[in-house]
Amino acid sequence: MADFYQNGLVTTLHNLTQRPLDELEQELASFSRQRPMSLVLPSLYSELQAPALDNIVEELKGATYLNEVVIGLDRASKEEFEHAKEYFSRLPQHHRILWNDGPRLRALDQLLVDKGLAPEQPGKGRNVWYCFGYVLASGRGKAVALHDCDIVTYQREMLARLIYPVANPSFNYEFCKGYYSRWSDGKLNGRVCRLLVTPLIKALKKICGYDDYLEYLDSFRYALAGEFSMQADVLRELRIPSDWGLEIGVLSEVYRNYNTNRLCQVDIADVYDHKHQDLSIDNHDAGLAKMATDIAKAMMRKLATQGHVFNSGAFRSLKATYFRSALDFIENYYNDAKINGLTLDRHAEEEAVELFAKCITEAGEAFLANPSATPFIPSWNRITSAVPDFLDRLYDAVEADNS
Numbered sequence: 001m002a003d004f005y006q007n008g009l010v011t012t013l014h015n016l017t018q019r020p021l022d023e024l025e026q027e028l029a030s031f032s033r034q035r036p037m038s039l040v041l042p043s044l045y046s047e048l049q050a051p052a053l054d055n056i057v058e059e060l061k062g063a064t065y066l067n068e069v070v071i072g073l074d075r076a077s078k079e080e081f082e083h084a085k086e087y088f089s090r091l092p093q094h095h096r097i098l099w100n101d102g103p104r105l106r107a108l109d110q111l112l113v114d115k116g117l118a119p120e121q122p123g124k125g126r127n128v129w130y131c132f133g134y135v136l137a138s139g140r141g142k143a144v145a146l147h148d149c150d151i152v153t154y155q156r157e158m159l160a161r162l163i164y165p166v167a168n169p170s171f172n173y174e175f176c177k178g179y180y181s182r183w184s185d186g187k188l189n190g191r192v193c194r195l196l197v198t199p200l201i202k203a204l205k206k207i208c209g210y211d212d213y214l215e216y217l218d219s220f221r222y223a224l225a226g227e228f229s230m231q232a233d234v235l236r237e238l239r240i241p242s243d244w245g246l247e248i249g250v251l252s253e254v255y256r257n258y259n260t261n262r263l264c265q266v267d268i269a270d271v272y273d274h275k276h277q278d279l280s281i282d283n284h285d286a287g288l289a290k291m292a293t294d295i296a297k298a299m300m301r302k303l304a305t306q307g308h309v310f311n312s313g314a315f316r317s318l319k320a321t322y323f324r325s326a327l328d329f330i331e332n333y334y335n336d337a338k339i340n341g342l343t344l345d346r347h348a349e350e351e352a353v354e355l356f357a358k359c360i361t362e363a364g365e366a367f368l369a370n371p372s373a374t375p376f377i378p379s380w381n382r383i384t385s386a387v388p389d390f391l392d393r394l395y396d397a398v399e400a401d402n403s
């Protein structure tokens with residue numbers, strides 16, 4: 001059973017009573033008149049082959065309160081896009097697929113490339129960004145949720161709980177982050193969140209002293225959750241990082257744009273599991289090593305904009321402080337796993353911490369070499385200022401592809 005502790009700068013909405021789904025969905029259906037809802041699903045074509053997405057689509061068939069489902073499809077050929085249209089046709093809601101590699105959307109991307117405004121890297125950030133553009137263009141959703149397509153434990157209650165805080169017209173939240181405990185098959189998961197993000201925030205607090213932004217980040221129970229929801233207007237101002245700093249970057253952006261009493265987090269699931277990536281110990285440009293480096297860079301860049309000064313000495317002590325803190329956390333996680341009858345491989349955990357410590361050093365070196373480098377894709381407000389009819393053109397291109 002969940003506690004009701006409010007432990008940070010943002011409100012936490014717990015799951016105290018395991019309220020029946022049909023009750024929640026009835027409420028959502030009544031909210032939808034004032035706050036029509038859109039769901040964004042960033043997907044790789046390869047995910048259509050996996051059972052996780054098949055289950056997600058089956059579950060979503062029951063989420064009839066949704067006004068729109070927007071699927072961002074990456075790495076798909078023409079035949080694969082045609083297959084995707086058939087695959088998603090079982091959704092009863094109005095839905096559209098963004099064929100990101102198709103000629104129409106590529107031509108639009110080229111227009112932005114020519115103006116120096118296009119996302120610089122392929123990947124989830126770029127995919128999500130174009131989907132957000134489409135949501136703004138279609139105007140079908142006032143409340144928008146987003147979740148990953150590799151969740152193997154998906155139940156549509158997750159979506160209902162995730163979108164509720166921004167769909168309820170009597171709440172005043174602009175943005176809501178999902179949280180859950182990540183464990184499966186008898187073991188604790190969530191290696192980057194547990195072993196990099198939490199101890200790194202603690203270490204940064206020691207190095208930087210009191211900082212409101214670090215307090216804010218520390219308030220989130222699962223800062224790396226790919227599940228969040230927001231008012232559609234938030235999408236206009238949001239700058240999305242195109243690298244693995246996406247989740248932390250979005251948290252930083254809403255912190256910059258809103259007072260913390262307009263932000264919240266919600267318990268969306270008792271159990272959560274997804275596709276796991278390798279640590280990638282030997283190649284730091286891939287897997288969790290790349291994720292860890294991008295996240296550390298995202299935090300450093302944000303703190304620099306808050307006036308904190310980093311030099312190589314500061315990074316050396318950050319690494320040492322992080323390392324000590326992360327080792328202490330392994331002990332905590334081990335005990336937590338034990339009392340819950342789960343296992344925790346201490347060797348694998350320490351190996352991850354050693355790798356993440358190296359990633360912090362590499363992130364620091366990259367930051368010092370180019371402090372002003374930023375992976376942010378421009379906001380949609382900037383795009384529409386540079387190309388006023390861009391959203392209309394995006395809308396028309398997606399309609400033509402889906403017709």
Ligand SMILES: O=C(O)[C@H](O)COP(=O)(O)O
Nearest residue numbers: 189190191192193224276
């Ligand atoms: O959330 C995380 O920490 C990363 O996505 C890695 O998750 P995993 O350890 O469950 O694979």
